[in-house]
Amino acid sequence: MFFRMVRGTFRRQWKKMLMVALTVALGASIATAMLNVMLDVGDKINEELKTYGSNITVTPKSEAVISSLYDVEGEEANAEYIAEDKAGEILLIFWANNITDFSPETRASVTVNGTEAPLVGTWFNHRLAFKKKGTDYQRDTGIINLRSWWDIKEGEWLNEQALSGDGYAMVGEALAEAAGISAGDSVTVKNGGKTETLTVVGIYESGDDEDGYIYTTLPVAQRLTGSEGYFQKMEVSAITSPEDELAVKAAKNPSLLSGDEYDLWYCTAYVSSICFQIQEAIPEASAEAVRQIADSEGKILEKTQLLMSLITLLSLLGATLGISNLVTSAVMERSQELALLKAVGAKNAQVTFLVLSEIMLTSIGGALVGYLLGYAFAQIIGRTVFGASVEMSGMAAFLVAVLIIAVTLVGSIPAIRTLLRLRPSEVLHGGR
Amino acid sequence: MNKKRRMFIRMVVASLVRRRSRMIVALLAVVVGATILSGLVMIYYDVPRQMSAQFRSYGANIIFTPEGDAAISDEALKAGAAVFPAEGLQGYTPYRYENTKIHNMPVTLAGIDFASVLTTSPYWLIQGELPAADGQTLVGAKLAGELGLKVGDQVSAVNSFEVTADTDTSGIPAYEIYTDPETGETFCDHELSLTVAGILETGGSEEEYLYVTLPDIASLTRSERGYDVVEVSVAAMQEDLQNYVGRICDTVPGLSARLVKRVTASESTVLTKLQSLVFIVTAVVLVLTMICVATTMTAVIAERRKEIGLRKALGADEASIVGEFMSEGLLLGGVGGILGSVLGYIFAQVISMNVFSSSITFRPLLVPLTIAASVLVTGLSCLIPIRSAVEVDPALVLKGE
Numbered sequence: 001m002f003f004r005m006v007r008g009t010f011r012r013q014w015k016k017m018l019m020v021a022l023t024v025a026l027g028a029s030i031a032t033a034m035l036n037v038m039l040d041v042g043d044k045i046n047e048e049l050k051t052y053g054s055n056i057t058v059t060p061k062s063e064a065v066i067s068s069l070y071d072v073e074g075e076e077a078n079a080e081y082i083a084e085d086k087a088g089e090i091l092l093i094f095w096a097n098n099i100t101d102f103s104p105e106t107r108a109s110v111t112v113n114g115t116e117a118p119l120v121g122t123w124f125n126h127r128l129a130f131k132k133k134g135t136d137y138q139r140d141t142g143i144i145n146l147r148s149w150w151d152i153k154e155g156e157w158l159n160e161q162a163l164s165g166d167g168y169a170m171v172g173e174a175l176a177e178a179a180g181i182s183a184g185d186s187v188t189v190k191n192g193g194k195t196e197t198l199t200v201v202g203i204y205e206s207g208d209d210e211d212g213y214i215y216t217t218l219p220v221a222q223r224l225t226g227s228e229g230y231f232q233k234m235e236v237s238a239i240t241s242p243e244d245e246l247a248v249k250a251a252k253n254p255s256l257l258s259g260d261e262y263d264l265w266y267c268t269a270y271v272s273s274i275c276f277q278i279q280e281a282i283p284e285a286s287a288e289a290v291r292q293i294a295d296s297e298g299k300i301l302e303k304t305q306l307l308m309s310l311i312t313l314l315s316l317l318g319a320t321l322g323i324s325n326l327v328t329s330a331v332m333e334r335s336q337e338l339a340l341l342k343a344v345g346a347k348n349a350q351v352t353f354l355v356l357s358e359i360m361l362t363s364i365g366g367a368l369v370g371y372l373l374g375y376a377f378a379q380i381i382g383r384t385v386f387g388a389s390v391e392m393s394g395m396a397a398f399l400v401a402v403l404i405i406a407v408t409l410v411g412s413i414p415a416i417r418t419l420l421r422l423r424p425s426e427v428l429h430g431g432r
Numbered sequence: 433m434n435k436k437r438r439m440f441i442r443m444v445v446a447s448l449v450r451r452r453s454r455m456i457v458a459l460l461a462v463v464v465g466a467t468i469l470s471g472l473v474m475i476y477y478d479v480p481r482q483m484s485a486q487f488r489s490y491g492a493n494i495i496f497t498p499e500g501d502a503a504i505s506d507e508a509l510k511a512g513a514a515v516f517p518a519e520g521l522q523g524y525t526p527y528r529y530e531n532t533k534i535h536n537m538p539v540t541l542a543g544i545d546f547a548s549v550l551t552t553s554p555y556w557l558i559q560g561e562l563p564a565a566d567g568q569t570l571v572g573a574k575l576a577g578e579l580g581l582k583v584g585d586q587v588s589a590v591n592s593f594e595v596t597a598d599t600d601t602s603g604i605p606a607y608e609i610y611t612d613p614e615t616g617e618t619f620c621d622h623e624l625s626l627t628v629a630g631i632l633e634t635g636g637s638e639e640e641y642l643y644v645t646l647p648d649i650a651s652l653t654r655s656e657r658g659y660d661v662v663e664v665s666v667a668a669m670q671e672d673l674q675n676y677v678g679r680i681c682d683t684v685p686g687l688s689a690r691l692v693k694r695v696t697a698s699e700s701t702v703l704t705k706l707q708s709l710v711f712i713v714t715a716v717v718l719v720l721t722m723i724c725v726a727t728t729m730t731a732v733i734a735e736r737r738k739e740i741g742l743r744k745a746l747g748a749d750e751a752s753i754v755g756e757f758m759s760e761g762l763l764l765g766g767v768g769g770i771l772g773s774v775l776g777y778i779f780a781q782v783i784s785m786n787v788f789s790s791s792i793t794f795r796p797l798l799v800p801l802t803i804a805a806s807v808l809v810t811g812l813s814c815l816i817p818i819r820s821a822v823e824v825d826p827a828l829v830l831k832g833e
Contacts, residue, residue, distance in 0.1 A: 015734075016731070016734075019727055019730065019731050019734075022727055023724055023727045023728065026720050026723055026724045026727070027720075027724065029720060030716075030717055030720045030721070033716060034713070034717070037709075037713065041709070045702070045705070045706070048701065048702045048705050049698075049702060051697075051698040051701050051702065052490065052694065052695075052698045053694060053698075057635060148697075148698070148701075149693045149694050149697035149698055151693075205693075206693060206694070207690065207691055207692060207693025207694065207696075207697075208692065208693065208694060288635045289635050290634075290635040290636055291555040291556070291557055291633065291634045291635045291636070292490060292491055292553075292555045292634065292635075292636060293490075294635070295489065295554075295555040295557075296487070296489040296490045296491075296555060299486060299489045300483075300486055300487065300489070300702070303483070303486050303787055303788065304483075304706060306786065306787045307475075307479070307710075307783070307787045308709075308713075310782075310783045310786060310787060311472065311475065311710070311713060311717075311783070314468060314471060314472070314779060314783070315468060315717045315721070317464075318464045318465070318467070318468045318717075318721050318724075319720075319721075319724070321460060321461075321464045322461060322464060322721070322724040322725070322728060325457050325460055325461055325728055326457075326461075326727065326728050326731055328457065329454065329457050329728075329731060329732065329735075330731070333735060377716050377720075380712070380716070381709070381712050381713060381716065384708070384712055385705060385708050385709045385712055386705065386709075
């Protein structure tokens with residue numbers, strides 16, 4: 001009997017029920033889209049902020065204690081350098097997936113065609129092979145991504161993978177002007193007694209001191225400085241979480257943290273914990289946060305997330321009011337029907353249950369459609385703004401479900417109670 | 433005619449008053465829609481300005497360098513800074529670099545104005561305090577490590593220079609001045625004793641310098657020669673920055689201005705993304721909200737099919753029924769729009785205060801826009817159910833089918 005009545009309602013009043021379902025679907029889609037975008041916006045903006053370049057620098061420990069005191073076996077340890085094969089070790093740390101780019105470099109003061117200039121040897125788009133848990137991986141990394149603000153004035157980026165051999169270089173605009181170099185030229189680079197002949201692939205404008213530099217591949221700089229297999233410094237760009245109290249406390253000295261705090265800190269992508277893990281992976285190095293980048297990232301991220309959460313709150317509020325509004329009016333409309341049910345002897349609980357189940361069924365149907373719609377909207381937002389899909393979180397789905405059920409209940413129960421309090425005879429007579 | 437109009441007004445008003453609860457439902461829907469519209473659009477327009485100020489935490493985005501060999505004079509600096517609008521200029525810090533020796537180790541000394549340095553380098557992390565008076569110094573963390581300095585320690589910087597007739601030697605003890613017996617030239621190893629007020633951590637090359645006040649560096653070197661570099665932090669869009677830089681290079685003699693590309697180029701990339709994010713979010717939410725308002729209005733009007741049938745049965749013509757119901761809807765739309773613009777402004781203000789702790793710019797143009805949009809949406813959403821009700825045979829409607 002109950003099911004027949006419910007089915008009857010849907011058959012006879014399908015238009016009204018469809019209207020309720022449509023509104024719920026719209027509300028649910030706003031909620032789904034906004035919650036998912038909000039939960040993912042931190043990661044997305046963080047990736048965008050990577051255009052500012054590296055936020056961690058890795059340098060050899062100033063007093064290379066390990067090598068000078070304990071005389072590490074075999075290798076001629078040099079306090080100024082880190083072994084090149086150690087560079088890949090940073091991909092083995094806990095937060096390895098957060099490391100977007102890194103690039104080791106070796107510097108030298110050289111003369112380029114007779115003009116004095118600093119030379120930097122580094123990776124441009126180096127393909128690095130590494131082993132993790134017995135599986136072989138490959139990864140492309142280098143300064144092409146770490147210097148996104150460079151303007152290539154002439155020629156093109158040095159593409160390590162496409163060019164054979166390593167006799168290539170890129171020259172800063174100021175140096176190119178001073179030494180009369182243009183793209184395609186061959187230049188002679190001298191450091192002390194060592195000489196290399198390099199082909200200039202491109203001229204860049206960086207807007208800072210690097211305009212006076214010459215950039216080349218790492219092996220060239222290693223040969224010029226006589227430090228084959230080593231580098232001096234490494235820039236690392238990592239996606240980090242904004243700093244909070246715990247991070248500030250840990251930055252001073254991680255060993256002062258309690259056990260739980262330490263675990264929480266170690267397993268959060270704070271810039272300080274990533275630095276700490278890099279030092280664990282490469283013991284002879286010291287990793288430091290570049291405060292200009294790391295600090296500001298945190299601030300921008302925090303503001304963006306706060307802005308998005310407040311906009312989300314506003315739209316959730318709107319969606320909620322819209323839904324509860326319509327649900328209330330949908331229930332109120334049925335005053336005569338409810339009065340009739342009561343007049344023929346239905347108990348209050350039975351009537352409430354009947355109306356609630358109908359409304360709930362409608363809402364849930366609408367919410368399912370709305371979730372799919374919201375998914376589509378979230379993807380549209382992700383694709384158009386960030387060119388990447390927005391990750392759908394289980395939490396958003398859960399929140400939307402709770403929200404819709406709560407809103408439907410809040411919208412319908414007071415209305416049902418009001419109707420039940422009225423006397424059936426009055427309602428049926430048309431007094432209301 | 434006059435009577436008819438009075439009847440019309442009475443009917444509209446009576447229906448709004450009598451059916452209070454239903455009208456509140458409809459009005460609420462319109463108000464919520466209008467609030468979201470005006471609030472979000474206001475935020476959308478204010479985001480670039482507000483975020484741009486946040487991006488200043490990356491520090492200086494313009495640097496002044498001297499044109500030619502002479503240092504930057506105070507006048508040139510003032511003239512350069514005057515080019516920027518006062519509300520956009522966050523601050524500027526002049527730097528003067530000198531080479532000195534501490535315990536015979538060469539150290540770069542930077543003279544700066546400590547009062548303004550945090551406006552151009554907000555990311556500086558200082559253990560201890562910023563120097564508040566002459567005779568105090570801020571030591572870069574790397575340098576402090578090499579020299580073994582702690583907050584509160586004393587350190588002496590020594591600067592050697594040739595003493596000529598122009599040199600002001602007042603306050604220089606006699607033992608610091610000596611004459612080269614071979615050339616007969618007089619030199620001075622002037623010593624400046626400094627108290628370490630703070631240790632500076634940045635993770636960059638700043639950690640290798642010793643920072644002192646500008647008067648200290650002038651007294652140490654016995655010369656007032658202006659500044660080597662001036663860092664400027666300006667909250668503005670990239671095109672505006674480019675204009676300012678061009679204007680400074682053209683109009684201020686002795687000053688060459690440059691954009692710090694790393695900061696400005698990256699900022700415009702991220703800001704464009706952010707603005708398009710808010711834009712598309714606003715667009716999606718607005719479309720959905722407007723549809724939501726429309727369905728609510730449609731439902732409210734659809735309920736009144738019986739009333740429409742009754743009027744028709746009593747002999748009202750279709751045009752007058754449509755006109756009456758529409759004006760009711762439009763009135764709702766108008767009132768909802770007005771309330772919504774006020775609420776939307778309050779919402780935008782609350783968000784702006786919470787996120788950026790600064791107030792939002794009120795845009796008067798948004799008020800008529802919001803009202804027009806809500807009138808349009810309510811009007812359109814009323815039209816469909818009214819038309820369908822009018823077209824139906826009154827007998828059928830009144831019978832309840």
